[in-house]
Amino acid sequence: MGTFWVEGSSSTNSSKSRAIRELVDGRESAIRLKTLLCKPSGNNGSLSADELVVKILRSFTESLSALSSCEHSEVREDMSPQMVGFGSGCDDQGSEHSGESRKRPGLKDGRGCYKRRKESETFTTISSTKDDGHAWRKYGQKDILNSTFPRCYFRCTHKHDQGCRATKQVQKMEDDPKVYQITYIGNHTCREITRAPQMITDSDPWESSYPPSRNNSDTKPLINSQQSFPLCSARNSIKKEEEPALVKEDTTTTTTSDLTDNLPSFDSILPPELMGFESSDPTAMYLSCADGSPHGFLDMDPMGRLGFDGEFPFYENVLFS
DNA sequence: CAAATTTGACCCGC
DNA sequence: GCGGGTCAAATTTG
Numbered sequence: 001m002g003t004f005w006v007e008g009s010s011s012t013n014s015s016k017s018r019a020i021r022e023l024v025d026g027r028e029s030a031i032r033l034k035t036l037l038c039k040p041s042g043n044n045g046s047l048s049a050d051e052l053v054v055k056i057l058r059s060f061t062e063s064l065s066a067l068s069s070c071e072h073s074e075v076r077e078d079m080s081p082q083m084v085g086f087g088s089g090c091d092d093q094g095s096e097h098s099g100e101s102r103k104r105p106g107l108k109d110g111r112g113c114y115k116r117r118k119e120s121e122t123f124t125t126i127s128s129t130k131d132d133g134h135a136w137r138k139y140g141q142k143d144i145l146n147s148t149f150p151r152c153y154f155r156c157t158h159k160h161d162q163g164c165r166a167t168k169q170v171q172k173m174e175d176d177p178k179v180y181q182i183t184y185i186g187n188h189t190c191r192e193i194t195r196a197p198q199m200i201t202d203s204d205p206w207e208s209s210y211p212p213s214r215n216n217s218d219t220k221p222l223i224n225s226q227q228s229f230p231l232c233s234a235r236n237s238i239k240k241e242e243e244p245a246l247v248k249e250d251t252t253t254t255t256t257s258d259l260t261d262n263l264p265s266f267d268s269i270l271p272p273e274l275m276g277f278e279s280s281d282p283t284a285m286y287l288s289c290a291d292g293s294p295h296g297f298l299d300m301d302p303m304g305r306l307g308f309d310g311e312f313p314f315y316e317n318v319l320f321s
Numbered sequence: 322c323a324a325a326t327t328t329g330a331c332c333c334g335c
Numbered sequence: 336g337c338g339g340g341t342c343a344a345a346t347t348t349g
Contacts, residue, residue, distance in 0.1 A: 138326060140341060153340070
């Protein structure tokens with residue numbers, strides 16, 4: 001369990017490691033910049049905002065360069081630094097499809113007139129659950145040749161209101177029907193606020209419908225070694241309306257050492273199959289798999305709750321299943 | 322009643 | 336022509 005790969009990745013681990021280092025560095029710089037923007041007066045002698053911006057851009061450039069050297073990397077040239085990670089909007093080819101209604105005269109049912117995305121970023125993961133915290137809407141299901149189980153097609157719920165083109169395909173594994181192979185196609189460009197992933201249950205998620213829960217409410221993940229890892233909800237379950245609370249949090253006078261003094265270390269809660277990268281912020285850690293695959297960012301709020309933030313939402317299930 | 326799912330039709334790439 | 340991805344009307348669900 002917990003297998004993750006970037007489709008087409010080869011053995012170019014050094015390039016990947018370099019990319020990871022650069023991304024980690026860039027992420028760290030972005031966090032500093034965020035802190036700087038929230039508290040412009042408290043520079044503490046660190047880099048200026050301009051310097052941080054330059055550093056972040058350099059990190060992205062270096063990362064892209066490293067990934068581009070991977071023979072089958074899915075990172076493409078159109079992933080310019082300006083686009084990376086900032087939800088630059090719908091990258092619809094020619095933006096010809098902005099809504100559900102696209103009737104074309106002369107075609108039965110008005111169907112057709114769609115293009116396939118041959119060059120979307122794809123990530124494939126194996127998970128015991130289909131739920132990854134994002135709101136997906138099922139739009140199709142197909143029987144696949146030589147496959148016992150059908151393949152289900154999901155698109156982002158925010159496809160139309162925010163133009164998010166992320167889709168995923170979910171199919172049961174042939175050799176283990178309890179496990180799903182999930183292929184993510186395209187990044188989320190919406191500002192979706194993810195909810196906490198459901199805890200793994202004994203029920204078969206395939207048999208139930210897949211309604212994206214609109215109840216973002218608040219599990220209270222507490223660090224407890226006796227529990228499994230209900231850790232992701234602190235950050236990912238935050239509703240849009242609650243976002244200002246984060247800013248408020250940042251404005252408290254709580255010091256970093258105050259935060260960490262009474263909190264458990266990340267080492268005590270990190271699954272063994274994952275590697276953590278220290279950041280300058282002792283309440284935060286960057287994560288990757290043993291094979292170097294980047295997985296995201298784990299941080300801890302003043303209450304000791306853990307939050308996950310990253311480009312790979314399915315990581316939550318990988319980590320916590 | 323709005324939103325999600327189902328399902329047959331349609332389209333594209335190979 | 337076939338297999339797979341997507342559309343959208345019909346149906347179901349909450």
